[in-house]
Amino acid sequence: MQFSPELGFWSPFIFWYCAINAIASVLFTLVVIVGGFYDLKYLFRALKEETIDETDDGRALPTSHDHPL
Amino acid sequence: MNITGIDWLILGVSFVFFLALAIYLNSLCKSVADYLVSGRKVRLWLGMGAGIAGEIGLVSIVGMCEQGYLRGFSFVLIGILSMAILVPLFGIFGFGIQRFRATKAMSVSQYVEMRYSRGLRILTGFLNSSAGILQMCIFPIVGADFIRVLIGAPEKVALLGMQTPVSWIIMGILLACTVIFSLLGGYLALIVSNFLHMIITMAAVFAVVFYMVDLIGLQTMWTKLEETRGLAGLYPFSGEGDSYGFVWFAWMMIMSILLQFSYGPYLQKYAAMDKPRTASLSYLIGSLFGNGRTFVIMAWGVGALAVLGPVAAAGHAENTWPSMVTPLYLSQIVPPVLMGLLLTGLLWADISNTDQYLLSWSTSIVNDCICPFLKKHPSPALHIRMVRLTIVALCVVFFFFGILYEPTTSLWDYLWLCANIIGGTGVIVVFGMYWQGAKTAGAYAAVLVSVVLPLTDLAARRIYLAQDWPFPIRPEVTGLGTYAIAIALLITISLLSSEKSKYWDLGKIVRELNQAKGTA
Numbered sequence: 001m002q003f004s005p006e007l008g009f010w011s012p013f014i015f016w017y018c019a020i021n022a023i024a025s026v027l028f029t030l031v032v033i034v035g036g037f038y039d040l041k042y043l044f045r046a047l048k049e050e051t052i053d054e055t056d057d058g059r060a061l062p063t064s065h066d067h068p069l
Numbered sequence: 070m071n072i073t074g075i076d077w078l079i080l081g082v083s084f085v086f087f088l089a090l091a092i093y094l095n096s097l098c099k100s101v102a103d104y105l106v107s108g109r110k111v112r113l114w115l116g117m118g119a120g121i122a123g124e125i126g127l128v129s130i131v132g133m134c135e136q137g138y139l140r141g142f143s144f145v146l147i148g149i150l151s152m153a154i155l156v157p158l159f160g161i162f163g164f165g166i167q168r169f170r171a172t173k174a175m176s177v178s179q180y181v182e183m184r185y186s187r188g189l190r191i192l193t194g195f196l197n198s199s200a201g202i203l204q205m206c207i208f209p210i211v212g213a214d215f216i217r218v219l220i221g222a223p224e225k226v227a228l229l230g231m232q233t234p235v236s237w238i239i240m241g242i243l244l245a246c247t248v249i250f251s252l253l254g255g256y257l258a259l260i261v262s263n264f265l266h267m268i269i270t271m272a273a274v275f276a277v278v279f280y281m282v283d284l285i286g287l288q289t290m291w292t293k294l295e296e297t298r299g300l301a302g303l304y305p306f307s308g309e310g311d312s313y314g315f316v317w318f319a320w321m322m323i324m325s326i327l328l329q330f331s332y333g334p335y336l337q338k339y340a341a342m343d344k345p346r347t348a349s350l351s352y353l354i355g356s357l358f359g360n361g362r363t364f365v366i367m368a369w370g371v372g373a374l375a376v377l378g379p380v381a382a383a384g385h386a387e388n389t390w391p392s393m394v395t396p397l398y399l400s401q402i403v404p405p406v407l408m409g410l411l412l413t414g415l416l417w418a419d420i421s422n423t424d425q426y427l428l429s430w431s432t433s434i435v436n437d438c439i440c441p442f443l444k445k446h447p448s449p450a451l452h453i454r455m456v457r458l459t460i461v462a463l464c465v466v467f468f469f470f471g472i473l474y475e476p477t478t479s480l481w482d483y484l485w486l487c488a489n490i491i492g493g494t495g496v497i498v499v500f501g502m503y504w505q506g507a508k509t510a511g512a513y514a515a516v517l518v519s520v521v522l523p524l525t526d527l528a529a530r531r532i533y534l535a536q537d538w539p540f541p542i543r544p545e546v547t548g549l550g551t552y553a554i555a556i557a558l559l560i561t562i563s564l565l566s567s568e569k570s571k572y573w574d575l576g577k578i579v580r581e582l583n584q585a586k587g588t589a
Contacts, residue, residue: 004295010303014142018364025361029271035114036264
C-alpha cells in the first residue's frame with residue numbers, strides 16, 4: 001500500500017487500524033454466533049422452568065426503602 | 070430493476086422461516102416480563118448477537134454510508150477516543166449500567182418513579198418517548214429510499230390510477246413486516262430472531278465489502294479518498310471542509326454517556342440481561358470489536374466516493390445525494406445472489422432495529438403515560454394487548470410522517486438532535502443512582518431545561534433563517550450548554566430542597582446479584 005506523504009502519519013495509521021479492526025470484526029462475529037447458539041439453548045430451557053411473577057410488569061411497587069423491589 | 074428471481078427466492082425463504090420462528094416463540098411467551106424483557110434470561114453472547122442486529126438498522130447503515138461518503142474514515146479517530154473513554158467507564162467499571170440492572174426496573178421511567186416521584190415518571194416517559202418516536206419517524210422512509218435506489222426501482226408507479234412513489238410502497242411493506250414481527254412474541258421473539266438476523270446481516274455486510282474491494286482495488290479506493298477528501302477524510306479535527314471538530318466530539322461523548330441511562334432501547338437491553346455483570350461485559354466486548362463493523366459499512370460509502378466522485382450526478386438533488394450515492398453505486402455492481410443476500414440482510418436489519426426501538430418506546434408509552442392514569446392496573450393479557458395496539462398506532466404515524474418528510478439536515482445530525490432531548494433524563498438517573506442528595510425538585514428542573522433549551526435553539530434557528538441571518542451558536546454548543554445547566558440546576562435545587570431523599574444503595578445490591586447463581 002502507498003499513502004500520500006502530504007497526509008503524514010494519519011493515512012497509514014487509519015488504514016491499518018481499519019483493516020485490523022475489520023478482520024477482528026469478522027472473527028468476533030464468528031465467536032458471537034457460536035456462543036449465541038449455546039445461550040439460545042440455555043434460554044429455551046430456562047423459559048420452560050420459569051415461575052411467573054404477575055406483579056413483575058413495570059410497576060414501582062411500594063416496599064422497603066432500602067430495597068424497593 | 071436489478072433484482073432477479075433467485076434474489077426474490079432468497080428473500081421469500083428467509084421471510085417464511087422467520088415468520089414460523091416468531092409464531093413458535095410467541096407460544097413460549099407466558100408473562101409480561103417475558104414479553105418486555107425476555108424473562109431476564111438473556112446471557113452474554115446471545116444478548117450481544119441480538120444487540121448487534123438491534124444496533125445495525127437500515128437507517129444506521131444509510132447514516133454510516135453517508136458519513137463514509139462525506140467524511141471518509143475520519144470517524145475512526147472519534148471511535149478510538151470514544152472507546153478509550155467509554156470502555157473503561159461502562160465495560161470495566163460497569164458505571165451506572167450495572168446499578169440500573171440491579172434496580173430490576175424495566176424502563177428508565179420506572180426507576181425515576183422509584184427514586185423520585187410518579188409525576189416525574191410520567192413527565193420523563195412522555196418526553197423520552199416523544200423524542201424517541203420523533204427520531205424513529207424517519208427510519209422507514211429513509212430505509213425505503215435506500216432500498217428503492219438499490220433495486221433500481223422507478224421513482225413512481227401507477228397504482229389504483231394514481232402515480233404513487235415507490236418509496237411509499239416499500240415503506241408500507243417494511244412497516245407491515247415490523248408490525249407482524251413485533252406483535253409475535255415481543256422482546257423474547259426479538260432477542261432470538263435478532264440473533265439470527267445478525268448472522269444474515271453481517272454475512273451480507275462483509276460479502277459486499279469484500280466484493281467491492283476486489284472490484285475497485287484497495288490502493289485505488291484509498292488513493293481516491295486521499296485525493297477527494299484530503300486530511301478531513303482521515304482526521305476529524307483538521308478544521309478543513311466538513312470535519313467534526315473537538316466541540317462536536319465533546320458533545321457526542323457527554324451524550325453517549327447520558328444516553329446509556331436514558332435511551333429506552335439501551336436500557337431495555339440491559340434490563341433483559343441475566344445479571345448486572347453481563348450488562349457491562351456485553352458493553353465491553355461489543356465496544357472492543359464493534360468498531361470494525363462500523364468501518365466496514367462506512368467503506369461502502371468510501372467505495373461510492375472513489376467510483377462516483379464527490380459531486381452529485383446530473384438529475385440528483387444535492388441534499389439527498391450523500392445518502393443515495395451508496396445504494397446507487399451498489400445497484401451498479403452487486404451481482405445476483407449477492408443482491409438477494411444483501412436485500413435479505415437489509416430487510417432484517419430494518420426489522421430488528423425498528424422492532425427493538427418500537428417495542429421499547431411502546432412499552433414506555435403504556436407503562437409511563439397510560440398505566441399511571443388507570444384506576445386499576447391492567448391484567449397481563451391486557452397489558453400486552455395495549456403495547457401491541459400502541460405498536461400498530463405508531464407504525465401508522467410513521468407511515469404518514471414518511472409521506473410528508475423532507476430532509477433539511479444530514480441524517481446523523483437529525484438522529485443526534487432528537488437524542489439530545491432524551492439525554493436530559495440521563496442526568497437525573499446518573500445522579501439518582503450515585504448521589505444521595507438528588508431530590509425530585511432538582512430533577513424536574515434538570516429535565517425541563519434539557520427540553521426547553523434545545524427546542525428554543527431550534528425555534529431561534531428558524532427565525533434567523535427566515536431573516537437570512539447566520540445563527541451564532543453551533544448545535545453542539547447548545548447541546549453541551551444544556552447539560553451543564555441541567556447538572557447545575559439539579560445540584561443547586563436539590564441542596565436547597567428539604568424533601569427526604571428516596572436514595573437506596575444500589576452498589577450493595579449489584580455485589581449481591583453478581584455473586585448469586587443463575588438468573589438474578
